[in-house]
Amino acid sequence: MDMPNDNAMNPLRRLSLRSAIFGASAVCGLLVATAVVASARDDAPTRSGAGLSSASGERLRDVLAVFSRPASGAGVLPSEQVGDAQAVIAQAPSHDVDPGSLDLEYIHVLIAGAGDKKPRLVAVPTSKGNVCLFLNEAFTGCAGVENFRDAPVDISVRDVDELGAGSPVVVYGLALNDVTRVSIVDDKGTTQPAVLANNGFFAELADARAWPAAVEVTRADGSLLKLELPGPPNPTS
Amino acid sequence: MGERKPWHGSMHRTSRRLFVTACLAFALVPPAIALAGTQFNYAQGFNGAGGFYSTSGFAPRDYNQVWHASGYYWQVFYTDPGGTLSGLERSSNNPTRWPGSISYGKAWCYNESDNSGVQWTCQTTTP
Numbered sequence: 001m002d003m004p005n006d007n008a009m010n011p012l013r014r015l016s017l018r019s020a021i022f023g024a025s026a027v028c029g030l031l032v033a034t035a036v037v038a039s040a041r042d043d044a045p046t047r048s049g050a051g052l053s054s055a056s057g058e059r060l061r062d063v064l065a066v067f068s069r070p071a072s073g074a075g076v077l078p079s080e081q082v083g084d085a086q087a088v089i090a091q092a093p094s095h096d097v098d099p100g101s102l103d104l105e106y107i108h109v110l111i112a113g114a115g116d117k118k119p120r121l122v123a124v125p126t127s128k129g130n131v132c133l134f135l136n137e138a139f140t141g142c143a144g145v146e147n148f149r150d151a152p153v154d155i156s157v158r159d160v161d162e163l164g165a166g167s168p169v170v171v172y173g174l175a176l177n178d179v180t181r182v183s184i185v186d187d188k189g190t191t192q193p194a195v196l197a198n199n200g201f202f203a204e205l206a207d208a209r210a211w212p213a214a215v216e217v218t219r220a221d222g223s224l225l226k227l228e229l230p231g232p233p234n235p236t237s
Numbered sequence: 238m239g240e241r242k243p244w245h246g247s248m249h250r251t252s253r254r255l256f257v258t259a260c261l262a263f264a265l266v267p268p269a270i271a272l273a274g275t276q277f278n279y280a281q282g283f284n285g286a287g288g289f290y291s292t293s294g295f296a297p298r299d300y301n302q303v304w305h306a307s308g309y310y311w312q313v314f315y316t317d318p319g320g321t322l323s324g325l326e327r328s329s330n331n332p333t334r335w336p337g338s339i340s341y342g343k344a345w346c347y348n349e350s351d352n353s354g355v356q357w358t359c360q361t362t363t364p
Contacts, residue, residue: 088302088332091276093358097304099331130307133330141330146308156328160337163314163322173328233312233322233347235289 059129060145061106065177066198067125072109076122077134085124085132085139099142100128110174110200119195119202121172135172135202143174151227152176153201153217163232168205171212175201181218186210187231274299274362279344281359284352290359291316291345299362301326301344302334309351313359315342332360 061067085102092098103125113120113136122134132142133156140156147154154173161167171184175196182194182201188210194203205212211232217225274297280290301313301324311333314325318341326335327349346359 084336088334092332093278093304094356096355097306097331097358099307130331138336139334140326140336141302141328141332141334142307143330144307146306147329149308154329156326156330158327158335159323159325161323163325230349233289233314233325233345235291235316235345235347236320 058145060131060143060147060174061103061125061129063145063176064123064131064174064199066108066110066123066200067106067131069108069198071106072122074104074107076107076109077124077137081134081137081139085134088139089126089132089142098128099130099132099144100126102126102132108198110198111195111202119170119172119204121200121202123174123200131174133172133174133200135170147174148176151217151225152179152219153182153215153227155215155227155229157212157229164209164211166208168208168210169212170202170204171215172200172202175199175217178220179217180220181216183216184212185214185216185226187213191216274364276360276362278358278360280346281356283354283356286348286350286352288348289345290348291343292361292363295341295343296363298339298342298344300334300336300338301346301359301361302332303346303357303359304332305348305351305357306353306355307331309353310349311351311357312345312347312349314345314347315339316345317342 082102082104089099089101107122107124110123111119111121120136124132126132126142130142130144133140143154153175155171156173157169157171159169171194175182177199179196182196183191184194184203184205185191186205186207188207190206190210192203192206194201212229214229215227217227279292295318298315301315303311303313305311308329310327310329312325312327313333313335315323324335324337324339326333344361348357351357
């Protein structure tokens with residue numbers, strides 16, 4: 001019985017085999033290219049509809065435009081406050097929550113103070129790429145890219161004395177580069193603009209009895225985002 | 238008796254200064270140390286968004302803070318024996334920290350949204 005050998009394969013079958021191999025290679029190449037593009041997209045910081053999303057390696061200090069400008073220089077913060085902040089950071093309970101050491105060479109005044117009532121918001125990047133804030137010279141913790149996962153602003157709320165009395169509540173924080181306006185809506189229905197400069201914002205409510213109910217953020221593309229805030233804490237509830 | 242030589246007088250003055258300095262140190266250092274309270278963890282855990290945690294009792298406190306994964310909102314505040322809230326800080330910064338003191342209060346931390354799986358630690362001071 002005659003068996004066909006490879007050399008004796010007819011030209012049509014050889015052509016068909018080559019086409020199959022070529023086709024399979026093309027499909028594989030396409031899949032690899034798609035995976036590479038998708039991976040690159042995941043790695044790049046992207047501005048979603050809400051805020052900043054990022055994956056491995058992205059650092060907030062590289063995202064905020066203020067840190068591409070000349071630093072404000074040493075002496076912006078009293079050495080005692082810097083020392084206090086460094087002491088606090090040095091006692092971080094674990095590596096997971098350690099914001100990194102202060103990189104004072106790149107210190108920036110975001111909102112300059114003048115007089116007793118004006119705020120002074122200062123930012124210092126860290127060795128891990130986070131950004132630490134000092135409000136009126138007191139260290140108030142550090143933000144990372146994760147803080148902008150859901151919104152283009154990172155909102156802090158502070159009441160220095162009794163809630164609902166004494167000094168009014170203040171709202172402050174960091175804003176991404178494309179934020180053009182930040183306003184605070186309080187629970188009495190009053191809306192007031194925040195001071196916005198150098199990726200920082202600050203507002204003090206007009207009424208000491210009021211609580212911030214929402215933050216309205218306008219972006220460079222004209223879109224408006226309203227971020228609801230929770231009410232005051234009620235530990236007995 | 239001849240009069241004292243100058244270096245004897247100088248030595249006497251130096252000894253007296255040292256004695257006064259030592260007395261001042263004994264008198265002032267302990268209260269200064271006492272004023273700076275000792276930090277302790279009053280709550281620690283994983284996840285638990287929506288949970289309130291506090292010290293068991295009232296005392297003078299120097300500050301109140303919570304270490305946690307960045308990007309998750311926490312609140313820290315004090316209450317006095319009458320239940321009045323004060324010294325509140327709400328942020329997703331790490332640590333969420335109220336740097337101010339209270340003369341006699343209970344320290345609280347409130348986990349608003351942290352189910353990150355990273356261990357959180359609430360800290361304040363005790364006399």
